[in-house]
Amino acid sequence: MRSLEQTTQEVLDLASKHFNVPAGSLAPGDDFFKKLGIDSLQALELLSRLENHFAIELPDYEVQGVSDFKTLAERIQSRL
């Protein structure tokens, strides 16, 4: 079982890869809309990638209103 820290780091790594930003440039507290300059649809694409990686399903309502990596990682952690 992953720790929350591990999950958070994996979320950050995947987001960096998915949006082609340097590894290590994202922090848990970052707002992903602002930091990555993405829209809500691009955020949904990231969610699909995270679901595949963690082999979970994240219903849309679970991530409604979430805009920072830390909270996103917490929501993922609760479903692992």
Add this chain to the structure above:
Amino acid sequence: MLDLAKYQSMGAALKDALGQFANEVCLIESDREREKERLTYRAFRDRASPLAKALQDAGFKAGDRAAIIMTNQSKWLISAYAILYCGGVLVPLDYKLTPDELWQLLKHSSAGTLISEYPIWRQLAAAAARSDATNLKTILVTETPSNAPLHGAQHWEDFQRPGEPTFVPRHRTDIASIVYSSGTGGRPKGCMTTHENYLEQGHAITQVIAFEPGIRYLSILPTNHVVDFMMGFLLPFTSGATVVHLRTLRPEFVRDAFTRYKISYMMLVPLILKNLQKGLEAKFAALPKGKRAALNALIRVNRALTRARPRVWLSRRLLGQVHNAFGGEFRAFGVGSAFIEPATLQFFLDLGIPVANSYGLTEAGTAVSVNDPRAPRTDTVGKPLAGTEVRIVNPGADGIGEVAVRSKTVMSGYLDDPGLTAETIVDGWLMTGDLGKLDPTGHLQLFGRKKNMIVTAEGKNVYPEDIETIFEGLPVKEFCIFAANYIWPQRSLAGEQLVLALHLEPGRNYDEDLRRELTARNLRLLNYKRIHGVVLFDEDFPRTASTKIKRNALAERLAQLDRKTMILPL
């Protein structure tokens, strides 16, 4: 299609439709690749009747208000029908608002009944603002996990009574719903929409966009929004068509729904249409060189053959693979709510996929003008609907002025706000605050806004007054939020953004601490509501005798500054 012009109320029209189309499928609900629900009109009625009976047994009567806060799903429509059957007034609220905002609107609407789904209710129940909404007597929650606390609510699934509910007739002029067009932070704008507004609107739209049994409408815009309520409920249901709901809006599942359910129509916002365009362009670019050249040639042929008007049957033959990706039976997209680049519309037209670009606002009962998908004009938002008059008020030399609308579809007013109603509906004309002109063929073109607000590519209206509370208590002398285009008017709806005008305390600089504070507060807003930048203004803001900021006067003074250099991005 029922003749909506003959009906007195939505409830009466829907009741007849459920009988007339009893064996047709009205609703499909899918969660990813799993189909969760497929209801005929008869099954839909059988689900709604016990709920209507239970509501009536609980004392729900004509004119009572019932709020719905749900994502798009079958129980939204079943609940709405039960409420309308009982003569109630719907209060559809945007489930994407924060719990505090929702409680504020629940309180303002005086709804006595709330219908929601568990993940939303869990958050609502935990919000401190809950104690404000004292009118709520009945709270019904769907899909509550077993043993999960209900916090004073009841299971929607158990709230049913046997026996036939009594149909409660309503008159055309009675209020059918209260739809909030804004006002979560300041002055709530609850548009009181009558049965006549909806029935007339529905009657007019179907003269441009045909609904009939066999049509499948993919509903992805929130049903609380007037557009989906009309296109994803009232119109398909009164014509025996089918509505498809998806419980997840991930692009891959939306794409899958087109082919799985042979979708005919879909309303969407510019952001999604643009995303579809990007996806298709990427696929085309990835084709081997020869295939790409062949595709481009076919697109050119299609463009030449459909220049005068779309011929979908022909385009399906020429560009079969593209059309098959949309299910092969797709007829048209509808898009509205926000600015869309004509090039995006043209991209789809070139593929033989019509896009009906339209214009509307909640106050006008949904659409004012719609492009006919049989002859769309990408540079316009179409012609006014039948029965809707559009007038350009105080046009300049270029013919551009404020768009005013007169129609039986225009709301009766804002709930509990006669002052704002009088400012908005003048001598029977709805003053839209949008700038436009009518071309010689009667098509409406939009050129910007007169009002202080923005509409995002996701179709969200954002009013500065609604987000100012988040900046209260800033260590500055005074502040005020504007739509940048309100200060510096543009002859375009592109690139709308919000700016924060700041008057600093004497001797204080716009330093890193202040910028950090602003950023932190900005991030507390939902992403589409955030301000883009700051404008520093080194004078006292003009104020009324009661010390309220005179926004117009302040905007005029800010307009003297250079937009390009004065907006400091946050």
